[in-house]
Amino acid sequence: MEKFQESMYKLIVETSTKLPKDVRRAILAAKLKENAGTRAAMSLDTITDNILKADENVSPICQDTGLPTFKIKVPVGANQIKMKKAIRQAIADATKDTKLRPNSVDSITGDNSGDNLGDGTPVIKFEQWEEDYIDARLILKGGGCENKNIQYSLPAELEGLGRAGRDLDGIRKCIMHSVYQAQGQGCSAGFIGVGIGGDRTSGYELAKEMLFRSVDDVNPNDNLRKLEEYVMENANKLGIGTMGFGGETTLLGCKVGVINRIPASFFVSVAYNCWAYRRLGVKLNAETGEIQDWLYTEGEEVDFTKAEEEAAAAVEQQEEKTRSVTLEAPITEEQIRELKVGDVVTINGMMHTGRDAIHKHLMDNPAPIDLNGQIIYHCGPVMAKDAEGNWVVKAAGPTTSIREEPYQGDIMKKFGIRAVIGKGGMGPKTLAALKEHGGVYLNAIGGAAQYYAECMEKVEGVDLMEFGVPEAMWHIRVNGFTAVVTMDSHGNSLHEHVEKSSLQKLEQFKDPVFK
Numbered sequence: 321m322e323k324f325q326e327s328m329y330k331l332i333v334e335t336s337t338k339l340p341k342d343v344r345r346a347i348l349a350a351k352l353k354e355n356a357g358t359r360a361a362m363s364l365d366t367i368t369d370n371i372l373k374a375d376e377n378v379s380p381i382c383q384d385t386g387l388p389t390f391k392i393k394v395p396v397g398a399n400q401i402k403m404k405k406a407i408r409q410a411i412a413d414a415t416k417d418t419k420l421r422p423n424s425v426d427s428i429t430g431d432n433s434g435d436n437l438g439d440g441t442p443v444i445k446f447e448q449w450e451e452d453y454i455d456a457r458l459i460l461k462g463g464g465c466e467n468k469n470i471q472y473s474l475p476a477e478l479e480g481l482g483r484a485g486r487d488l489d490g491i492r493k494c495i496m497h498s499v500y501q502a503q504g505q506g507c508s509a510g511f512i513g514v515g516i517g518g519d520r521t522s523g524y525e526l527a528k529e530m531l532f533r534s535v536d537d538v539n540p541n542d543n544l545r546k547l548e549e550y551v552m553e554n555a556n557k558l559g560i561g562t563m564g565f566g567g568e569t570t571l572l573g574c575k576v577g578v579i580n581r582i583p584a585s586f587f588v589s590v591a592y593n594c595w596a597y598r599r600l601g602v603k604l605n606a607e608t609g610e611i612q613d614w615l616y617t618e619g620e621e622v623d624f625t626k627a628e629e630e631a632a633a634a635v636e637q638q639e640e641k642t643r644s645v646t647l648e649a650p651i652t653e654e655q656i657r658e659l660k661v662g663d664v665v666t667i668n669g670m671m672h673t674g675r676d677a678i679h680k681h682l683m684d685n686p687a688p689i690d691l692n693g694q695i696i697y698h699c700g701p702v703m704a705k706d707a708e709g710n711w712v713v714k715a716a717g718p719t720t721s722i723r724e725e726p727y728q729g730d731i732m733k734k735f736g737i738r739a740v741i742g743k744g745g746m747g748p749k750t751l752a753a754l755k756e757h758g759g760v761y762l763n764a765i766g767g768a769a770q771y772y773a774e775c776m777e778k779v780e781g782v783d784l785m786e787f788g789v790p791e792a793m794w795h796i797r798v799n800g801f802t803a804v805v806t807m808d809s810h811g812n813s814l815h816e817h818v819e820k821s822s823l824q825k826l827e828q829f830k831d832p833v834f835k
Protein backbone atom coordinates (compact mmCIF):
# COMPACT_ATOMS: atom_id res chain seq x y z
CA MET A 321 0.00 0.00 0.00
CA GLU A 322 2.99 2.29 -0.51
CA LYS A 323 1.08 4.38 -3.08
CA PHE A 324 -2.15 4.77 -1.10
CA GLN A 325 -1.39 8.15 0.51
CA GLU A 326 -0.25 9.64 -2.80
CA SER A 327 -3.41 8.33 -4.47
CA MET A 328 -5.59 9.90 -1.79
CA TYR A 329 -3.74 13.20 -2.23
CA LYS A 330 -4.46 13.07 -5.97
CA LEU A 331 -8.11 12.27 -5.31
CA ILE A 332 -8.44 15.26 -2.95
CA VAL A 333 -6.77 17.72 -5.33
CA GLU A 334 -8.76 16.51 -8.32
CA THR A 335 -12.05 16.62 -6.41
CA SER A 336 -11.47 20.16 -5.16
CA THR A 337 -10.36 21.58 -8.49
CA LYS A 338 -12.08 19.62 -11.29
CA LEU A 339 -15.81 19.29 -11.53
CA PRO A 340 -16.83 15.82 -12.79
CA LYS A 341 -18.12 15.45 -16.33
CA ASP A 342 -21.67 14.46 -15.38
CA VAL A 343 -21.99 17.69 -13.37
CA ARG A 344 -20.52 19.74 -16.22
CA ARG A 345 -23.06 18.20 -18.62
CA ALA A 346 -25.92 19.18 -16.31
CA ILE A 347 -24.61 22.75 -16.02
CA LEU A 348 -24.16 23.04 -19.79
CA ALA A 349 -27.71 21.80 -20.37
CA ALA A 350 -28.99 24.42 -17.91
CA LYS A 351 -27.04 27.11 -19.65
CA LEU A 352 -28.50 26.23 -23.03
CA LYS A 353 -32.00 26.46 -21.57
CA GLU A 354 -31.70 29.95 -20.09
CA ASN A 355 -32.58 32.86 -22.29
CA ALA A 356 -29.37 34.57 -23.23
CA GLY A 357 -28.88 37.93 -21.59
CA THR A 358 -30.95 37.22 -18.48
CA ARG A 359 -29.41 37.45 -15.03
CA ALA A 360 -29.59 33.65 -14.70
CA ALA A 361 -27.76 33.14 -18.00
CA MET A 362 -25.06 35.61 -17.03
CA SER A 363 -24.62 33.89 -13.66
CA LEU A 364 -24.23 30.53 -15.36
CA ASP A 365 -21.69 32.14 -17.60
CA THR A 366 -19.66 33.22 -14.58
CA ILE A 367 -20.02 29.69 -13.19
CA THR A 368 -18.67 28.00 -16.32
CA ASP A 369 -15.90 30.54 -16.55
CA ASN A 370 -15.03 29.73 -12.95
CA ILE A 371 -15.00 25.98 -13.63
CA LEU A 372 -12.50 26.51 -16.46
CA LYS A 373 -10.33 28.81 -14.33
CA ALA A 374 -10.21 26.18 -11.58
CA ASP A 375 -9.08 23.60 -14.18
CA GLU A 376 -6.37 25.93 -15.38
CA ASN A 377 -5.11 27.09 -11.99
CA VAL A 378 -5.53 23.69 -10.29
CA SER A 379 -7.17 25.71 -7.52
CA PRO A 380 -10.38 25.17 -5.53
CA ILE A 381 -13.56 25.64 -7.60
CA CYS A 382 -15.18 27.12 -4.50
CA GLN A 383 -13.32 28.50 -1.47
CA ASP A 384 -15.48 26.37 0.81
CA THR A 385 -13.92 22.98 0.28
CA GLY A 386 -16.48 21.60 2.69
CA LEU A 387 -16.37 18.62 4.97
CA PRO A 388 -14.28 15.98 3.22
CA THR A 389 -16.27 12.74 3.32
CA PHE A 390 -14.67 9.51 2.09
CA LYS A 391 -16.56 6.31 1.30
CA ILE A 392 -14.20 3.42 0.85
CA LYS A 393 -14.95 -0.16 -0.10
CA VAL A 394 -12.15 -2.57 0.69
CA PRO A 395 -11.46 -6.27 0.19
CA VAL A 396 -11.48 -8.35 3.38
CA GLY A 397 -8.14 -8.02 5.15
CA ALA A 398 -7.27 -4.45 4.09
CA ASN A 399 -5.74 -2.52 6.98
CA GLN A 400 -8.24 0.27 7.66
CA ILE A 401 -6.19 1.79 10.49
CA LYS A 402 -3.24 2.42 8.16
CA MET A 403 -5.53 3.71 5.43
CA LYS A 404 -7.16 6.17 7.80
CA LYS A 405 -3.78 7.50 8.85
CA ALA A 406 -2.70 7.94 5.24
CA ILE A 407 -5.93 9.77 4.37
CA ARG A 408 -5.48 12.15 7.29
CA GLN A 409 -1.92 12.92 6.19
CA ALA A 410 -3.10 13.49 2.60
CA ILE A 411 -5.76 15.89 3.89
CA ALA A 412 -3.20 17.85 5.91
CA ASP A 413 -0.84 18.01 2.90
CA ALA A 414 -3.59 19.17 0.53
CA THR A 415 -4.53 21.87 3.05
CA LYS A 416 -0.93 23.05 3.28
CA ASP A 417 -0.83 23.23 -0.52
CA THR A 418 -4.04 25.39 -0.49
CA LYS A 419 -6.08 22.79 -2.36
CA LEU A 420 -8.36 22.73 0.68
CA ARG A 421 -9.32 25.58 2.98
CA PRO A 422 -8.61 24.94 6.67
CA ASN A 423 -12.18 24.10 7.63
CA SER A 424 -12.04 22.15 10.90
CA VAL A 425 -13.27 24.35 13.73
CA ASP A 426 -13.62 23.53 17.44
CA SER A 427 -17.35 23.83 18.03
CA ILE A 428 -16.92 25.29 21.54
CA THR A 429 -13.82 27.50 21.34
CA GLY A 430 -13.99 28.37 17.63
CA ASP A 431 -10.32 27.47 17.18
CA ASN A 432 -9.44 26.39 13.64
CA SER A 433 -7.07 23.39 13.66
CA GLY A 434 -5.43 24.79 10.50
CA ASP A 435 -4.98 21.42 8.79
CA ASN A 436 -8.55 20.13 8.41
CA LEU A 437 -7.92 17.48 11.07
CA GLY A 438 -9.92 17.30 14.25
CA ASP A 439 -12.56 15.30 16.08
CA GLY A 440 -14.99 14.18 13.40
CA THR A 441 -13.07 15.67 10.47
CA PRO A 442 -12.52 14.32 7.89
CA VAL A 443 -15.33 11.76 7.73
CA ILE A 444 -14.06 8.35 6.62
CA LYS A 445 -16.46 5.46 6.14
CA PHE A 446 -15.31 1.94 5.32
CA GLU A 447 -17.24 -1.01 4.01
CA GLN A 448 -15.96 -4.46 3.15
CA TRP A 449 -16.76 -6.11 -0.13
CA GLU A 450 -15.96 -9.22 -2.14
CA GLU A 451 -14.09 -7.50 -4.98
CA ASP A 452 -10.29 -7.58 -5.03
CA TYR A 453 -9.77 -3.83 -5.53
CA ILE A 454 -10.47 -0.71 -3.45
CA ASP A 455 -13.18 1.73 -4.46
CA ALA A 456 -12.53 5.14 -2.84
CA ARG A 457 -14.91 8.04 -3.30
CA LEU A 458 -14.78 11.55 -1.95
CA ILE A 459 -17.33 14.34 -1.69
CA LEU A 460 -16.46 17.90 -0.68
CA LYS A 461 -19.82 19.32 0.30
CA GLY A 462 -19.80 22.96 1.30
CA GLY A 463 -21.50 24.46 4.33
CA GLY A 464 -23.97 26.73 2.58
CA CYS A 465 -25.71 23.87 0.81
CA GLU A 466 -25.37 21.59 3.85
CA ASN A 467 -27.34 24.18 5.82
CA LYS A 468 -30.20 23.77 3.33
CA ASN A 469 -30.57 20.03 3.96
CA ILE A 470 -33.98 19.29 5.42
CA GLN A 471 -35.69 16.35 7.06
CA TYR A 472 -39.47 15.86 7.07
CA SER A 473 -41.41 13.67 9.45
CA LEU A 474 -44.66 12.51 7.83
CA PRO A 475 -47.47 13.33 8.09
CA ALA A 476 -46.71 17.04 7.83
CA GLU A 477 -48.37 20.29 6.90
CA LEU A 478 -46.23 21.99 4.25
CA GLU A 479 -46.22 25.65 3.31
CA GLY A 480 -47.80 26.03 -0.13
CA LEU A 481 -48.59 22.33 -0.49
CA GLY A 482 -50.92 21.45 2.36
CA ARG A 483 -50.98 18.05 3.97
CA ALA A 484 -48.29 15.52 3.07
CA GLY A 485 -49.35 12.01 4.07
CA ARG A 486 -47.43 8.80 4.60
CA ASP A 487 -47.35 7.72 0.96
CA LEU A 488 -45.56 8.37 -2.32
CA ASP A 489 -47.52 11.55 -2.88
CA GLY A 490 -46.57 12.88 0.54
CA ILE A 491 -42.95 12.15 -0.31
CA ARG A 492 -43.37 14.04 -3.59
CA LYS A 493 -44.60 17.08 -1.68
CA CYS A 494 -41.64 16.98 0.72
CA ILE A 495 -39.17 16.93 -2.16
CA MET A 496 -40.86 19.82 -3.95
CA HIS A 497 -40.89 21.77 -0.70
CA SER A 498 -37.20 21.05 -0.07
CA VAL A 499 -36.27 22.75 -3.33
CA TYR A 500 -38.49 25.73 -2.54
CA GLN A 501 -37.10 26.24 0.97
CA ALA A 502 -33.50 26.21 -0.26
CA GLN A 503 -34.21 29.24 -2.50
CA GLY A 504 -30.86 30.42 -3.91
CA GLN A 505 -29.02 30.15 -0.62
CA GLY A 506 -27.34 26.80 -1.28
CA CYS A 507 -25.96 28.18 -4.55
CA SER A 508 -28.67 26.96 -6.88
CA ALA A 509 -29.02 25.46 -9.37
CA GLY A 510 -28.47 22.44 -7.13
CA PHE A 511 -28.62 18.67 -6.90
CA ILE A 512 -30.61 16.76 -4.30
CA GLY A 513 -30.13 13.33 -2.79
CA VAL A 514 -33.26 12.02 -1.08
CA GLY A 515 -33.50 9.25 1.50
CA ILE A 516 -36.94 7.78 2.19
CA GLY A 517 -37.36 5.86 5.45
CA GLY A 518 -34.80 4.86 8.04
CA ASP A 519 -34.34 6.87 11.22
CA ARG A 520 -33.09 10.44 11.46
CA THR A 521 -29.49 9.31 11.02
CA SER A 522 -29.79 6.54 8.44
CA GLY A 523 -32.30 8.63 6.45
CA TYR A 524 -29.75 11.43 6.01
CA GLU A 525 -27.02 8.89 5.32
CA LEU A 526 -29.07 7.44 2.50
CA ALA A 527 -29.76 10.94 1.15
CA LYS A 528 -26.02 11.61 1.05
CA GLU A 529 -25.34 8.20 -0.45
CA MET A 530 -27.60 9.26 -3.34
CA LEU A 531 -25.18 12.12 -4.06
CA PHE A 532 -22.64 9.48 -5.09
CA ARG A 533 -24.88 8.37 -7.95
CA SER A 534 -24.03 9.64 -11.40
CA VAL A 535 -26.22 12.56 -12.49
CA ASP A 536 -27.30 10.74 -15.63
CA ASP A 537 -28.09 7.29 -14.24
CA VAL A 538 -31.65 5.91 -14.26
CA ASN A 539 -33.26 4.61 -11.07
CA PRO A 540 -33.96 0.86 -11.41
CA ASN A 541 -36.96 1.17 -9.05
CA ASP A 542 -39.92 2.17 -11.21
CA ASN A 543 -41.72 4.24 -8.59
CA LEU A 544 -38.57 6.13 -7.69
CA ARG A 545 -37.67 6.69 -11.34
CA LYS A 546 -41.07 8.27 -11.93
CA LEU A 547 -40.65 10.39 -8.81
CA GLU A 548 -37.21 11.58 -9.90
CA GLU A 549 -38.52 12.47 -13.36
CA TYR A 550 -41.49 14.29 -11.90
CA VAL A 551 -39.31 16.36 -9.57
CA MET A 552 -36.84 17.25 -12.32
CA GLU A 553 -39.60 18.44 -14.55
CA ASN A 554 -41.62 20.35 -11.98
CA ALA A 555 -39.09 21.77 -9.54
CA ASN A 556 -37.75 23.69 -12.49
CA LYS A 557 -41.10 25.46 -12.77
CA LEU A 558 -40.55 27.18 -9.42
CA GLY A 559 -38.64 30.03 -11.05
CA ILE A 560 -35.98 30.28 -8.33
CA GLY A 561 -33.17 29.93 -10.86
CA THR A 562 -29.42 30.25 -10.59
CA MET A 563 -28.41 31.96 -7.33
CA GLY A 564 -32.11 32.67 -6.67
CA PHE A 565 -32.15 35.29 -9.42
CA GLY A 566 -35.15 33.68 -11.15
CA GLY A 567 -34.86 31.59 -14.30
CA GLU A 568 -35.55 28.27 -15.96
CA THR A 569 -33.22 25.99 -14.01
CA THR A 570 -33.46 25.56 -10.26
CA LEU A 571 -32.58 21.88 -9.97
CA LEU A 572 -29.86 20.02 -11.88
CA GLY A 573 -30.35 16.54 -10.48
CA CYS A 574 -32.60 14.47 -8.19
CA LYS A 575 -31.70 11.02 -6.90
CA VAL A 576 -34.00 9.13 -4.57
CA GLY A 577 -33.32 6.03 -2.48
CA VAL A 578 -35.52 4.04 -0.10
CA ILE A 579 -34.97 1.90 2.98
CA ASN A 580 -37.39 0.40 5.47
CA ARG A 581 -38.62 2.31 8.50
CA ILE A 582 -40.24 1.37 11.78
CA PRO A 583 -44.01 1.81 12.13
CA ALA A 584 -44.01 5.05 14.13
CA SER A 585 -41.44 6.90 11.99
CA PHE A 586 -41.65 8.11 8.41
CA PHE A 587 -38.79 10.38 7.45
CA VAL A 588 -37.98 11.99 4.14
CA SER A 589 -34.42 13.34 4.29
CA VAL A 590 -33.04 15.67 1.65
CA ALA A 591 -29.36 16.47 1.14
CA TYR A 592 -28.95 19.60 -0.96
CA ASN A 593 -25.77 20.08 -2.97
CA CYS A 594 -24.76 23.30 -4.68
CA TRP A 595 -23.82 23.47 -8.37
CA ALA A 596 -20.19 23.11 -7.20
CA TYR A 597 -20.87 19.41 -6.77
CA ARG A 598 -17.43 18.12 -6.04
CA ARG A 599 -17.34 14.37 -5.85
CA LEU A 600 -15.00 11.96 -7.53
CA GLY A 601 -13.74 8.44 -7.05
CA VAL A 602 -10.94 6.06 -7.90
CA LYS A 603 -10.38 2.33 -8.27
CA LEU A 604 -7.19 1.31 -6.49
CA ASN A 605 -4.93 -1.70 -6.56
CA ALA A 606 -5.45 -3.28 -3.13
CA GLU A 607 -1.80 -4.35 -2.88
CA THR A 608 -0.05 -1.13 -3.83
CA GLY A 609 -2.77 1.51 -3.41
CA GLU A 610 -2.04 2.76 -6.92
CA ILE A 611 -4.84 4.38 -8.97
CA GLN A 612 -6.14 2.03 -11.69
CA ASP A 613 -9.09 4.08 -12.86
CA TRP A 614 -10.96 7.31 -12.24
CA LEU A 615 -14.72 7.14 -11.70
CA TYR A 616 -17.34 9.58 -13.07
CA THR A 617 -15.31 10.04 -16.23
CA GLU A 618 -17.75 8.61 -18.77
CA GLY A 619 -18.49 10.64 -21.88
CA GLU A 620 -16.78 13.30 -23.92
CA GLU A 621 -15.08 16.39 -22.56
CA VAL A 622 -17.75 19.03 -21.97
CA ASP A 623 -17.21 22.08 -24.11
CA PHE A 624 -18.67 25.28 -22.72
CA THR A 625 -17.30 27.48 -25.51
CA LYS A 626 -20.30 27.58 -27.85
CA ALA A 627 -22.65 28.47 -25.02
CA GLU A 628 -20.09 31.00 -23.86
CA GLU A 629 -19.93 32.75 -27.24
CA GLU A 630 -23.71 33.03 -27.38
CA ALA A 631 -23.74 34.39 -23.85
CA ALA A 632 -21.03 36.94 -24.61
CA ALA A 633 -23.03 38.29 -27.55
CA ALA A 634 -26.15 38.51 -25.42
CA VAL A 635 -24.28 40.22 -22.60
CA GLU A 636 -23.19 42.95 -24.99
CA GLN A 637 -26.81 43.63 -25.91
CA GLN A 638 -27.88 43.41 -22.31
CA GLU A 639 -25.19 45.78 -21.13
CA GLU A 640 -26.87 48.55 -23.05
CA LYS A 641 -30.04 47.94 -21.04
CA THR A 642 -28.51 47.34 -17.60
CA ARG A 643 -27.34 50.29 -15.58
CA SER A 644 -23.75 49.81 -14.64
CA VAL A 645 -22.15 51.80 -11.80
CA THR A 646 -18.58 51.90 -10.55
CA LEU A 647 -17.97 52.28 -6.82
CA GLU A 648 -14.82 52.91 -4.84
CA ALA A 649 -14.75 53.19 -1.05
CA PRO A 650 -15.26 55.43 0.85
CA ILE A 651 -18.79 55.58 -0.55
CA THR A 652 -21.25 58.35 0.34
CA GLU A 653 -24.90 57.91 1.33
CA GLU A 654 -25.86 59.85 -1.79
CA GLN A 655 -24.11 57.35 -4.06
CA ILE A 656 -25.92 54.49 -2.33
CA ARG A 657 -29.34 56.11 -2.59
CA GLU A 658 -28.90 56.25 -6.36
CA LEU A 659 -28.59 52.48 -6.65
CA LYS A 660 -31.59 50.32 -7.52
CA VAL A 661 -32.24 46.57 -7.57
CA GLY A 662 -30.91 45.21 -10.87
CA ASP A 663 -28.00 47.63 -11.23
CA VAL A 664 -24.66 46.03 -11.89
CA VAL A 665 -21.92 47.43 -9.69
CA THR A 666 -18.22 47.26 -10.44
CA ILE A 667 -15.99 47.77 -7.43
CA ASN A 668 -12.45 49.06 -7.51
CA GLY A 669 -10.26 49.72 -4.48
CA MET A 670 -10.65 48.33 -1.00
CA MET A 671 -13.04 45.80 0.47
CA HIS A 672 -12.85 44.03 3.83
CA THR A 673 -13.94 40.47 4.49
CA GLY A 674 -16.18 39.71 7.43
CA ARG A 675 -18.28 36.67 8.10
CA ASP A 676 -19.75 34.89 11.13
CA ALA A 677 -17.05 35.49 13.78
CA ILE A 678 -16.43 39.09 12.70
CA HIS A 679 -20.12 40.03 12.80
CA LYS A 680 -20.53 38.64 16.29
CA HIS A 681 -17.29 40.34 17.38
CA LEU A 682 -18.23 43.75 15.97
CA MET A 683 -21.47 43.85 17.95
CA ASP A 684 -19.54 44.34 21.20
CA ASN A 685 -16.09 45.51 20.10
CA PRO A 686 -14.55 48.34 18.10
CA ALA A 687 -13.57 47.60 14.49
CA PRO A 688 -9.85 47.09 13.83
CA ILE A 689 -9.99 49.75 11.07
CA ASP A 690 -12.25 52.70 10.23
CA LEU A 691 -15.19 51.15 8.36
CA ASN A 692 -16.98 54.41 7.58
CA GLY A 693 -18.16 54.35 3.94
CA GLN A 694 -16.54 50.95 3.45
CA ILE A 695 -17.57 47.69 1.80
CA ILE A 696 -17.84 44.41 3.72
CA TYR A 697 -17.51 41.17 1.78
CA HIS A 698 -19.09 38.06 3.32
CA CYS A 699 -16.23 35.78 2.37
CA GLY A 700 -13.88 33.24 3.93
CA PRO A 701 -11.06 32.96 1.41
CA VAL A 702 -8.35 30.40 0.76
CA MET A 703 -5.03 32.19 1.32
CA ALA A 704 -1.40 31.39 0.62
CA LYS A 705 1.91 33.11 1.26
CA ASP A 706 4.19 33.81 -1.72
CA ALA A 707 7.98 33.50 -1.74
CA GLU A 708 8.38 36.99 -0.19
CA GLY A 709 5.98 36.12 2.61
CA ASN A 710 3.08 38.21 1.26
CA TRP A 711 -0.46 36.90 1.43
CA VAL A 712 -2.14 36.04 -1.88
CA VAL A 713 -5.76 35.13 -2.52
CA LYS A 714 -6.22 31.62 -3.93
CA ALA A 715 -10.03 31.39 -3.89
CA ALA A 716 -12.58 33.92 -2.68
CA GLY A 717 -16.28 33.61 -3.52
CA PRO A 718 -19.08 34.87 -1.26
CA THR A 719 -20.59 33.01 1.68
CA THR A 720 -24.31 32.81 2.57
CA SER A 721 -25.31 36.20 3.95
CA ILE A 722 -28.49 35.25 5.80
CA ARG A 723 -26.44 33.95 8.74
CA GLU A 724 -25.49 37.55 9.51
CA GLU A 725 -29.13 38.70 9.56
CA PRO A 726 -29.23 39.13 13.37
CA TYR A 727 -26.19 41.48 13.26
CA GLN A 728 -25.92 43.12 9.85
CA GLY A 729 -28.21 46.13 10.18
CA ASP A 730 -26.85 47.12 13.60
CA ILE A 731 -23.26 46.81 12.43
CA MET A 732 -23.82 48.87 9.30
CA LYS A 733 -25.31 51.66 11.39
CA LYS A 734 -22.72 51.43 14.17
CA PHE A 735 -19.71 51.68 11.84
CA GLY A 736 -21.13 53.57 8.85
CA ILE A 737 -20.66 50.67 6.43
CA ARG A 738 -22.35 51.45 3.11
CA ALA A 739 -22.31 48.18 1.18
CA VAL A 740 -22.23 44.48 1.94
CA ILE A 741 -21.51 41.81 -0.64
CA GLY A 742 -22.58 38.22 -0.21
CA LYS A 743 -24.91 35.69 -1.72
CA GLY A 744 -28.42 34.42 -1.21
CA GLY A 745 -29.76 37.72 0.09
CA MET A 746 -30.78 38.90 3.55
CA GLY A 747 -34.02 39.34 5.46
CA PRO A 748 -36.41 42.08 6.58
CA LYS A 749 -34.22 43.39 9.41
CA THR A 750 -31.33 44.14 7.06
CA LEU A 751 -33.67 45.51 4.39
CA ALA A 752 -35.11 47.99 6.91
CA ALA A 753 -31.61 49.03 8.00
CA LEU A 754 -30.52 49.59 4.39
CA LYS A 755 -33.43 51.96 3.99
CA GLU A 756 -32.91 53.82 7.25
CA HIS A 757 -29.13 54.14 7.06
CA GLY A 758 -28.54 54.27 3.32
CA GLY A 759 -26.97 50.95 2.50
CA VAL A 760 -26.97 48.41 -0.28
CA TYR A 761 -26.73 44.63 -0.57
CA LEU A 762 -24.78 43.28 -3.50
CA ASN A 763 -25.10 39.70 -4.65
CA ALA A 764 -22.01 37.96 -6.01
CA ILE A 765 -22.10 34.54 -7.66
CA GLY A 766 -21.71 31.81 -5.03
CA GLY A 767 -18.98 29.30 -5.71
CA ALA A 768 -17.22 31.49 -8.28
CA ALA A 769 -14.09 31.55 -6.15
CA GLN A 770 -11.54 31.59 -8.95
CA TYR A 771 -13.44 34.23 -10.88
CA TYR A 772 -13.35 36.63 -7.91
CA ALA A 773 -9.83 35.74 -6.78
CA GLU A 774 -8.63 36.91 -10.17
CA CYS A 775 -9.78 40.49 -9.58
CA MET A 776 -8.12 40.67 -6.15
CA GLU A 777 -4.91 42.55 -6.78
CA LYS A 778 -3.35 42.87 -3.36
CA VAL A 779 -3.88 41.81 0.22
CA GLU A 780 -3.18 45.01 2.16
CA GLY A 781 -3.40 43.41 5.57
CA VAL A 782 -5.33 41.20 7.93
CA ASP A 783 -6.88 41.63 11.36
CA LEU A 784 -8.42 39.26 13.87
CA MET A 785 -6.37 36.33 12.61
CA GLU A 786 -7.15 34.61 15.91
CA PHE A 787 -10.47 33.63 14.30
CA GLY A 788 -8.58 31.54 11.72
CA VAL A 789 -8.02 32.10 7.98
CA PRO A 790 -11.66 31.87 6.79
CA GLU A 791 -13.03 34.04 9.60
CA ALA A 792 -10.34 36.75 9.82
CA MET A 793 -10.84 40.27 8.45
CA TRP A 794 -8.82 40.49 5.25
CA HIS A 795 -8.23 43.92 3.71
CA ILE A 796 -8.14 43.37 -0.05
CA ARG A 797 -7.59 45.73 -2.98
CA VAL A 798 -9.73 44.71 -5.96
CA ASN A 799 -10.04 45.78 -9.55
CA GLY A 800 -13.25 45.14 -11.47
CA PHE A 801 -15.17 43.10 -8.89
CA THR A 802 -18.74 42.92 -10.21
CA ALA A 803 -21.94 42.16 -8.32
CA VAL A 804 -25.64 42.88 -8.72
CA VAL A 805 -27.75 45.09 -6.46
CA THR A 806 -30.42 42.73 -5.09
CA MET A 807 -31.49 44.83 -2.06
CA ASP A 808 -31.50 48.61 -2.24
CA SER A 809 -32.05 51.55 0.11
CA HIS A 810 -35.61 52.04 -1.14
CA GLY A 811 -37.02 48.89 0.45
CA ASN A 812 -36.74 46.67 -2.65
CA SER A 813 -35.46 43.10 -2.43
CA LEU A 814 -35.17 40.71 -5.35
CA HIS A 815 -34.91 37.84 -2.83
CA GLU A 816 -38.22 38.74 -1.20
CA HIS A 817 -39.80 38.94 -4.63
CA VAL A 818 -38.47 35.53 -5.82
CA GLU A 819 -39.45 33.89 -2.54
CA LYS A 820 -43.03 35.14 -2.83
CA SER A 821 -43.44 34.26 -6.49
CA SER A 822 -41.91 30.79 -6.02
CA LEU A 823 -44.32 30.10 -3.16
CA GLN A 824 -47.20 30.94 -5.46
CA LYS A 825 -45.78 28.61 -8.10
CA LEU A 826 -45.33 25.86 -5.51
CA GLU A 827 -49.07 25.95 -4.82
CA GLN A 828 -49.82 24.51 -8.28
CA PHE A 829 -48.33 21.20 -7.04
CA LYS A 830 -50.82 20.83 -4.19
CA ASP A 831 -53.10 18.27 -5.85
CA PRO A 832 -52.28 14.55 -5.67
CA VAL A 833 -50.14 13.13 -8.48
CA PHE A 834 -49.12 9.66 -7.26
CA LYS A 835 -52.10 7.81 -5.93
Ligand SMILES: O=C(O)C[C@H](O)C(=O)O
Nearest residue numbers: 384462463464700719720
Ligand atom coordinates in the same frame (compact mmCIF):
# COMPACT_ATOMS: atom_id res chain seq x y z
O1 LIG B 1 -17.96 28.89 3.88
C1 LIG B 1 -18.05 29.44 2.78
O2 LIG B 1 -17.10 30.08 2.29
C2 LIG B 1 -19.30 29.39 1.96
C3 LIG B 1 -20.35 28.43 2.38
O3 LIG B 1 -20.23 27.22 1.75
C4 LIG B 1 -21.69 28.97 2.03
O4 LIG B 1 -22.26 28.56 1.01
O5 LIG B 1 -22.20 29.80 2.77
Ligand code: SF4
Nearest residue numbers: 382462464507594767
Ligand atom coordinates in the same frame (compact mmCIF):
# COMPACT_ATOMS: atom_id res chain seq x y z
S1 SF4 C 1 -20.38 28.89 -1.47
FE1 SF4 C 1 -21.95 27.92 -2.69
S2 SF4 C 1 -20.79 26.70 -4.15
FE2 SF4 C 1 -19.45 27.12 -2.42
S3 SF4 C 1 -19.73 25.43 -1.01
FE3 SF4 C 1 -21.09 27.09 -0.36
S4 SF4 C 1 -23.01 26.47 -1.31
FE4 SF4 C 1 -21.39 25.40 -2.43
